[in-house]
Amino acid sequence: MTRARKSLIDLSATPYYHLIARCVRRAFLCGDDKYSGKNFDHRREWLVKRMKLLSDVFAIDIAAYAIMSNHYHVVVKVNKNKALDWSVEEVIRRWYKLYKQGDSLVERFLNGEKLNEASLYIFSEIIATWRARLYDISWYMKNLNEYIARQANKEDNCTGKYWEGRYKSQALLDDKAILSCMAYVDLNPIRAKIATELENSDFTSIQERIHKYKNTPKNSKQPAQKSELFEHKSQPMQLLKLGSNAEPDTIPFRLIDYLELVSWSSRYFTCNKQREVSKNVPNILAKLNIEEAEWLNAIQHFRRQYANFAGSKVRLMNLAAQNQAKWYKGVG
Structure with missing residues (x-):
């Protein structure tokens, strides 16, 4: 049974989510399409650039992503408190990056006009x-998928549905789920x-x-206490940085x-290297x-191991009880 999106995304339970969207048409999202004989790899660039642009606008950071031939995965973290701290002007600035036409009351505010009490109330509601x-993850995905669909339809000279349906989401309830899901996403091309x-x-x-990481110069004489600074500098600006619970x-x-873990895990899927795992x-x-066996199972079957919520049995059972559900897949 299809669940309402508001019952699947609960920021009080976790800010981390695994999102998946898949094409509906025979024409590929990207890669070589054996039916048309065309190559659509450039659409991968569209997706990555659009995801990063939206991450600069929304209070939603990218933890991991993988763009496959007819679908994509992205793991995100929602920073609600960051959005709540934005000034009114910052909210307007970000919104106008997405929608060039705003609201007449907002325009009056920006022009320095003093709003009366009734107008000020409506203005506050708009902000x-x-x-x-x-x-909001749904608004993030709407702005991502609609943009790609329009671009692809224009290129294919057609109209109609491009994605098979609404995006799928998995709430990542604890550190194990976050780590397993990120590795699962990053290992997609290796696994395929x-x-x-x-x-x-x-x-x-x-x-x-x-x-x-490899292209960031490292000072061999750098004191040990500054190694964290190097790790911070050696990470992509537009991805959520790996750090620690203290940061x-x-x-x-x-x-x-993380790099060591994913590298080690990748050998499981590489020919003649499974013995090295x-x-x-x-x-x-x-x-x-x-456990090693538990980890290797997770990086192969994470998407099927859980449904809309992923985490330990205790977290799944507690959340199910909180949402008045009998159980969530992954409990047993």
């Missing part, structure tokens, strides 16, 4: 609505055997993170730990009390 939309190494996994966040507005894992198990799995 409150815009502010809420600027940290369209890439053999993380560095040639085009249009993924892991490729972007690795390239930035605000970062994913709660160190960059080097059991060697040198990354420390981060032990820190999070994740």
